[in-house]
Amino acid sequence: MFLRYGLMDYGSVFGHGAMLVLYRVLALQSLPSDAPASPKPILAGLKLAPSQLKVAKYLVVVAALVAFQTLVGALTAHYFVEPRFFGIEVQKYLPFNIARTWHVATAVYWIATAWLAAGLFIAPLVGHEHSGLLRLLALGLLLFVLRSIVRPEAWSDRPVTLSFWLINLGLLFQLIFDLIPVGFMQLAVSYDKGAWYARSFDFLNSPVVRTFIWLRLPGDAIFILGALTLLYVTVRGAFNLRRATVEPGEGNPG
Numbered sequence: 001m002f003l004r005y006g007l008m009d010y011g012s013v014f015g016h017g018a019m020l021v022l023y024r025v026l027a028l029q030s031l032p033s034d035a036p037a038s039p040k041p042i043l044a045g046l047k048l049a050p051s052q053l054k055v056a057k058y059l060v061v062v063a064a065l066v067a068f069q070t071l072v073g074a075l076t077a078h079y080f081v082e083p084r085f086f087g088i089e090v091q092k093y094l095p096f097n098i099a100r101t102w103h104v105a106t107a108v109y110w111i112a113t114a115w116l117a118a119g120l121f122i123a124p125l126v127g128h129e130h131s132g133l134l135r136l137l138a139l140g141l142l143l144f145v146l147r148s149i150v151r152p153e154a155w156s157d158r159p160v161t162l163s164f165w166l167i168n169l170g171l172l173f174q175l176i177f178d179l180i181p182v183g184f185m186q187l188a189v190s191y192d193k194g195a196w197y198a199r200s201f202d203f204l205n206s207p208v209v210r211t212f213i214w215l216r217l218p219g220d221a222i223f224i225l226g227a228l229t230l231l232y233v234t235v236r237g238a239f240n241l242r243r244a245t246v247e248p249g250e251g252n253p254g
Helices: 010-029 055-081 096-127 136-149 157-193 207-238
Strands: none
Touching (some): 055 207, 096 136
16 A cells, blocks of 8 residues: 555655645546556566565565564653553663664565565566665565565455554644644754754753653654554565465576
8 A cells, every 4th residue: 555545755745745645636537437446566477586575584684673663662652751661661671872772773674674574576577587686665565576476365455554654644643733843942952052952962851852742642653653664564475475476597588
């Protein structure tokens, strides 16, 4: 569904989202009246090589890293308003600076892994060889490849649709109740005291910012549910792969 309705990036939820949804609507209008309601995936008839099926392992890692990043991100936001978690001194075991570092660094890992998986899948198509190395676009690639290697009878658009809306609604909630208002506050204090203060703990722990962080927590929870749903889709797909129809060394025609 990320591919069908368009995948919206963090920085352009409305721009990219509106453009891709509009394109989808226009594309549907151009289809003949007897066209199937659910068209087959673009690569549904593709002959798969064994190396392409192994990409499923990479996709599971990507989904797991996305879920991990959302959980660590929620924990980081929680630290700003309450150092304890249901009475547990979590910071003793996972300090704020480490949690924040993991939250930022994990994005690099899952985006790079998603592009690596896409490269390994595409390489046999363009090079006739069974090896190759080539932001939310990475999630689109994940689902595009996963849909192509999972058996049709084992695929369902429902959890993918649910993940799509949960992730994007969570992002929208975070933008409205935290990222946009706090961003303008940071811009103002950057002019007054410098950019360093806008990212300091004193500023982020101020009463007003703490209130906005509390307001975004429902959005964090929605986003986490979307990420976990995506992980479920990926793991389920990895256990229901199509059979390889191309032997090593053959390559796909064309």
